[in-house]
Amino acid sequence: MKQFGKILKFELNGYLKNKIFVGITIFLVAAIAVAMFIPNLLSLFQSDEAETPPAELPVMLVYAEDSELSELVKEYFSETFTDYTVTVAEGSVEDIKAQITSGGAECAFVMHNAASYTYYVNNLSMYDSNVAIADSVLQEVYRFTAMVQGGLTAEEASEIMSVRIESSTATLGKDQLQNFFYTYIMIFALYMVILLYGQMVATNVATEKSSRAMEVLITSVKPTSMMFGKVFASCIAGLAQLVSIFGSALVFYQINKSAWGDNAIIQSIFNIPVDLFLYMLVFFILGFLIYAFLYGAIGSTASKLEDINTSVMPITFLFIIGFFVVIFSMTSGTVDNVAMKICSYIPFTSPMAMFTRIAMSTVAWYEIVVSIGVLIGSVVGIGVLSAKIYRVGVLLYGTPPKLTAIIKAIRKS
């Protein structure tokens, strides 16, 4: 235990004194700061813009054989399409097309009758929603006209048209949309940190081995102390990095709170409920540990740093598969599908899958207990196993040993 503490301290110092580690953290904090100040920066530019006269609006043409219809449509469109100057076109359809291609007008609605039109536009933008808007406006116009023709007064008709349905939503379980963002951030942070730090643990072990510092270490220290010390140090370093990044994000958000107004995404991120935050922490730490142990064990079987990239690939794949199952389920909104249920009990995927289900669905307490229990058991088991692999692995030089050879050696020892 005493050795564990010393190893932890030494390894942690290694991270905190690492210029790249510190540099990346500072860079990310700075990037977050810039991001959180964006609304304030934008409003600086916007106030400048307000003083300049508004730019000329693009022209939208409306045409119908029936001049009454064209006037009516123009009236409604002017109210709806405030980004355009809506005018009634004169001349033939050919003239209108020529105006559009020459740039004199941006688009045109040529009405065949009250319920049918052709929309002319030069380049149809990906985000052009004019047709959809026009459809709903024209539907309204059509219904209104029909009602008036059917004998209702204009007031009665407009009252019917503008009736409001009052509604409210009471969420008894989880609001998926609200919880989506911090779930997404947690999953993504876990993904980044595990891949990054896992690789660091593996490299760290392999470096000790290739520099032969291992020869002295292994004779002074119990492999379990060594493995747990290294992995916990990397876990603390990873958490410290995340805390400084997200902590500074929170501080900068508080400074700029007014400028963000009621941006729903940002609010949902910073208003994470305490219980979810605790779950996040538990799953994050356990998920991190289980992978870090595996990476450490793999690192001990490599004799050269170059071998690591190929050796860690199976673990990386295992993790990425879990990641994609979770992300696809999240974005499709079905976080309780069979794959997710299975994944939330497998220790390699449960940190992501179970957390997502807790955040975005309703999970029974005993399911959570089982999932966390399995995970804790696996962390300890894999930790001890990886220490055994480490003990055998670090003194093997040459080509990385086959899995069967490692298993044999562990069973012997």
Place this chain on the structure above:
Amino acid sequence: MRLELKNIDKSFGEKRVLKGVSFTAEGGKAFGLLGRNGAGKTTSIRILMNVFSADGGEVLVDGKPIDYDEIGIGYLPEERGLYPKKRIIDQLVYFAELKGMSAKEATKAVDYWLDRLGMTEYRNKRLDTLSKGNQQKIQLITALAHDPHIVILDEPFSGLDPVNAMLLKDVVKEQITKGKVVLFSSHQMSYIEEFCDNIAIINAGRVVLHGDLHEIKRNYARDRLVVSTTNAERLKADFKDACSEAENGALILRLASPDDKQATMKRLVENYDIDEVKVFEPSLNDIFVEYAGEQI
């Protein structure tokens, strides 16, 4: 203090690396563990240090199973290397702490050894800025700083210049006089001969020779004579196959039996112009080649 390895067996997979290795090393004396490459020296040392557990046999200190919490072991491995990118003082203190010292004790001990080996000026430098010989001196500190009961030095002299070799000799002698068990493993026989009172030669996982070096030499079959004479050609012609020439030009006469010694000497002195005649005492090198050279 008495360190004893008793009937140690060890296999890696199908390969039996140690087959009942036993030897005894006394405190206050240096012990030489000899053997060719792959004979099982490093495996024996690792079992002694509890890196591997033995398949059979035991490691005893003063007749009782070794308690690794009580008995400190210092080790200079043959494969040298520490953390190249870390400051020397940081890693030396770390290694001493891992051996159970407090941070304060460790710093004090490390500073003493840096001074003793003339390395104080490199205290705050990174290890990879040092020359190979100096890195080796730093590594030696990891083996000695925690004042261990047992000091294991694997090829300690390789890579050292004569001045540093002298310094290391002094350090080793000091450790011996302090009553520690000093275990040498080396291929440089001259150093073993200089330091070690007792040796064990391991060949293919077995101890083939074990005991007091002087006694081994004395008990060595006294069936050869070293002759220095001006009548070399005549002597060669007379003794034919029994006579061979040593590297230094002296002649070696192999006797049919050690009992012929007296008679042969008399015959030599009477018949030839002899400058010197004595019983041949083998060097450790000769012994090593004889015991470790075969059977592999």
